Amino acid sequence: MMNVKGLISAITVIAAAVVSLASCGGKTTQQGTVNMNGSTSMQKMVEAECEVFNETYPNITASGQFTGSGAGLEAVAAGSADVGNASRALKDEEKAKGLVENIIALDGIAVVTNKNVAVDNLTTEQLAAIYTGAVSDWGAYGGESGQVVVIGREAGSGTRDAFEEILDIADKGAYAQELDSTGAVLTTVASTPNAIGYVSLDALDDSVNAVKINGVEATADNIKSGAYSLQRPFVMATRGEISEQSDAVKTWFNFLNSPEGQEVIANVGLISVK
Amino acid sequence: MSVVFFVCGGGAIAAVLAITVYMIACGFPALTKIGVLDMLFGTVWAPTAAEPKFGILYIILTSIVGTMLAIVIGVPIAVLTAVFLSETAPKPMTRIVKPAVELLAGIPSVVYGLLGILIVKPVIYHIEAAIYAGDATHQMTGGANLISAVLVLAIMILPTVVNVSETSLRAVPQHLRNSSYALGATRVGTVFKVTLPAARSGIISAVVLGVGRAIGEAMAITMVAGNSVNLPLPFNSVRFLTTGIVSEMSYSSGLHREALFTIGLVLFAFIMVINIVLNTTLKKAGEE
Numbered sequence: 001m002m003n004v005k006g007l008i009s010a011i012t013v014i015a016a017a018v019v020s021l022a023s024c025g026g027k028t029t030q031q032g033t034v035n036m037n038g039s040t041s042m043q044k045m046v047e048a049e050c051e052v053f054n055e056t057y058p059n060i061t062a063s064g065q066f067t068g069s070g071a072g073l074e075a076v077a078a079g080s081a082d083v084g085n086a087s088r089a090l091k092d093e094e095k096a097k098g099l100v101e102n103i104i105a106l107d108g109i110a111v112v113t114n115k116n117v118a119v120d121n122l123t124t125e126q127l128a129a130i131y132t133g134a135v136s137d138w139g140a141y142g143g144e145s146g147q148v149v150v151i152g153r154e155a156g157s158g159t160r161d162a163f164e165e166i167l168d169i170a171d172k173g174a175y176a177q178e179l180d181s182t183g184a185v186l187t188t189v190a191s192t193p194n195a196i197g198y199v200s201l202d203a204l205d206d207s208v209n210a211v212k213i214n215g216v217e218a219t220a221d222n223i224k225s226g227a228y229s230l231q232r233p234f235v236m237a238t239r240g241e242i243s244e245q246s247d248a249v250k251t252w253f254n255f256l257n258s259p260e261g262q263e264v265i266a267n268v269g270l271i272s273v274k
Numbered sequence: 275m276s277v278v279f280f281v282c283g284g285g286a287i288a289a290v291l292a293i294t295v296y297m298i299a300c301g302f303p304a305l306t307k308i309g310v311l312d313m314l315f316g317t318v319w320a321p322t323a324a325e326p327k328f329g330i331l332y333i334i335l336t337s338i339v340g341t342m343l344a345i346v347i348g349v350p351i352a353v354l355t356a357v358f359l360s361e362t363a364p365k366p367m368t369r370i371v372k373p374a375v376e377l378l379a380g381i382p383s384v385v386y387g388l389l390g391i392l393i394v395k396p397v398i399y400h401i402e403a404a405i406y407a408g409d410a411t412h413q414m415t416g417g418a419n420l421i422s423a424v425l426v427l428a429i430m431i432l433p434t435v436v437n438v439s440e441t442s443l444r445a446v447p448q449h450l451r452n453s454s455y456a457l458g459a460t461r462v463g464t465v466f467k468v469t470l471p472a473a474r475s476g477i478i479s480a481v482v483l484g485v486g487r488a489i490g491e492a493m494a495i496t497m498v499a500g501n502s503v504n505l506p507l508p509f510n511s512v513r514f515l516t517t518g519i520v521s522e523m524s525y526s527s528g529l530h531r532e533a534l535f536t537i538g539l540v541l542f543a544f545i546m547v548i549n550i551v552l553n554t555t556l557k558k559a560g561e562e
Contacts, residue, residue, distance in 0.1 A: 040527070066527075136410050147406070149416035154501070155322045156525035171323040176415045176511050178501040180521040191391070192399065192416040 032248030036064035038072020038085030041158045042234050045105065045268045046085060052264055053255050060248045073099060076239050082249050084237040087162065099237045104256055105270040108201035109163050109230045110218040112186070112208040116193045119143040121212040124229055128167045130196060133174035138194060151177045151188055151197035162232055163198050198230075202269040220271050234270065294542075301539025304328070304532035313536065319503040319513075321522070321530040328533045330518070332503050334540065337515045339506040340420060340495075341488045344427035348488075349481055351428075352435035353470075356477075359436070360443040361465055372440075379433035387497035390426040395498055398422045402509050415511040418500035423512065426494050431484035438483060442476020443469060482552040489545060492516035515541040 046064040053062050069086035076084035077097045090101045119141045129135040130148055139145035152175040153160035164170045179185050182203045189197040190207040210218050213230050222228040242253050255261045262272050308328045316329020399417030406412040446469050454464040500511025501521050519534050
């Protein structure tokens with residue numbers, strides 16, 4: 001009797017051990033690569049995610065090339081990349097090629113002015129007019145008369161890239177000052193009367209006025225709901241649904257949706273879509 | 275022991291050679307890809323545009339004009355300060371002014387930049403707002419423009435020029451001054467007609483050092499120049515060769531990055547040319 005009992009318990013223990021080994025083996029022995037290609041604006045986020053991902057899953061190699069949104073989507077459509085990074089929504093003709101839009105995060109930009117500026121609401125058209133130099137006085141928008149000091153970021157900055165892309169004023173920006181960091185933009189706007197600038201949403205603070213765009217305040221909630229217009233999605237497009245992808249790619253998307261992946265998104269100043 | 279001396283001297287030469295080779299190797303490819311004329315004489319700098327343009331003419335002009343203006347403002351003040359220190363100052367005053375000037379030399383450039391932001395920029399902004407009030411054709415720079423940068427540069431070159439000039443003035447033999455006085459010349463007449471000409475070569479080398487400091491400065495003027503690529507007019511936001519590299523290096527890639535190295539090469543060539551030209555004229559002036 002004792003022997004039988006001992007045998008049963010031994011078998012149970014061994015079975016449990018085998019099951020748990022198998023399940024955890026399923027995670028660590030998973031192999032493969034995730035090749036990404038696309039937007040330079042997403043470089044910071046993608047590289048940060050890859051770093052954590054490659055540590056967590058040593059047998060899967062996730063890596064990205066940064067050649068631009070359009071080129072990335074073409075690469076996925078042609079099958080030369082697993083994931084196409086695009087810092088914009090997919091166009092209909094791209095969706096027609098079988099690409100699926102997986103929005104990973106949202107990039108929001110806040111427009112800030114010096115505290116002396118009374119204008120607290122601008123339409124996107126008005127904003128574009130200020131940044132192209134067509135309008136140069138706050139009086140035109142109902143503020144106290146005073147010439148606008150137009151402050152922006154340097155060429156190559158992701159924030160500038162996004163700002164000009166959303167307003168459709170790429171390479172038409174007429175800047176009085178091109179500063180090389182978000183902090184410099186904030187302090188300069190705060191210390192220069194009649195100045196206007198833009199920063200990523202997470203950098204916003206009380207030293208400056210945040211301007212409503214088309215009547216909508218710059219908050220994470222308004223960006224998620226889509227009401228705030230100075231935003232763009234960060235898309236990781238796949239050819240067909242995620243469920244049709246290789247195990248490595250599925251693991252990649254599972255990781256992005258996990259708390260670790262979401263933490264990285266928040267750390268690089270983006271807004272989670274979850 | 276002489277081996278140690280040799281190795282130390284060789285290290286300096288190796289560094290110069292390495293920098294020269296590296297600058298040419300990194301800066302030249304973009305120059306050939308973009309085209310020498312398009313780059314050096316182009317006026318549009320749009321490195322991230324769909325059709326990128328890499329014209330750095332305005333950037334080069336800004337560096338030349340900015341440095342010249344800083345020298346024009348800074349050198350007379352510095353030389354006269356040196357005259358004051360070596361010729362006319364009472365001993366107790368020398369004891370206060372000299373260490374103050376020497377201290378000025380040790381202040382990091384970022385601190386000059388901060389002072390520029392806190393003092394120069396607001397003052398210039400007031401003047402700019404008064405001059406261009408209601409003028410829609412002028413882009414208001416908020417005080418970040420060529421004048422602010424030149425003022426900061428002029429202050430930054432003071433200690434270098436003062437210290438070297440003063441040393442060379444003190445090296446002028448006392449008997450020259452005494453002869454001048456004996457002929458009935460005034461103190462001021464002696465300074466301008468005897469002492470300064472006698473110290474000429476030292477003062478020229480002080481100016482050379484000042485030019486070198488001004489053209490190579492980046493940190494302080496990044497904070498006050500505005501950094502938009504424009505013609506170097508007084509109230510325009512401008513970009514210098516140095517600030518062009520500093521402000522865009524972090525996120526640049528591909529040809530854009532190579533073009534920044536080319537800007538570095540241009541700056542390097544400038545400094546070389548200035549050094550050679552001034553050194554030869556300096557030698558001539560010294561021999562006369």
